Amino acid sequence: MSLVRFLARPMLASSFVIAGLDKLKNADDTAKQLSPLLRRAAETLPFATDEKMLARVIGGTQVGAGALLALGKCSRISATLLAGISALNTFVEYRSADISTKEGRIARRSRLLKNLSLTGGVLLAAVDTAGRPSLAWRAEHLAMDAKKATGKQLKKTDRAVRKAVDHAVGA
Structure with a gap:
């Protein structure tokens, strides 16, 4: 204090x-x-x-x-x-x-x-x-961070799936 x-x-x-x-x-x-x-x-x-x-x-x-x-x-x-x-x-x-x-x-x-x-x-x-920070601020920023992380994971997963499909189709 x-x-x-x-x-x-x-x-x-x-x-x-x-x-x-x-x-x-x-x-x-x-x-x-x-x-x-x-x-x-x-x-x-x-x-x-x-x-x-x-x-x-x-x-x-x-x-x-x-x-x-x-x-x-x-x-x-x-x-x-x-x-x-x-x-x-x-x-x-x-x-x-x-x-x-x-x-x-x-x-x-x-x-x-x-x-x-x-x-x-x-x-x-x-x-x-x-x-x-207040609890409301913390919750809001936690949600934004989770959304960013989820978005990055989705992009990464999408790339991995496309690569696997291309690899499987091209094989």
């Missing part, structure tokens, strides 16, 4: 771990923020949703995925989870922010930009292969 990744992953993950711990401690406040979103989603979801439990799940996921990202273990999956949670948090915080005063609107915009920046950071971490 490069020095940049060694330093950047824990720095990026720290915000999510702290926010996750805060959500776990203050599940009631988070549930209150999630309530309007869940009321609309409850119409389409086939199961009842418990806001407090969802707040705890989100907090626990943030802590777990943030810790894994910081340690560099399953970092792409962890970063993908954090990107989804970050997008959800961005939406919920933006909708629930106080905009009755100018300071409130400025604070809402500042939090929006911070959350968008964090989402962008974990999206970059989600596609970071640490200098190694």
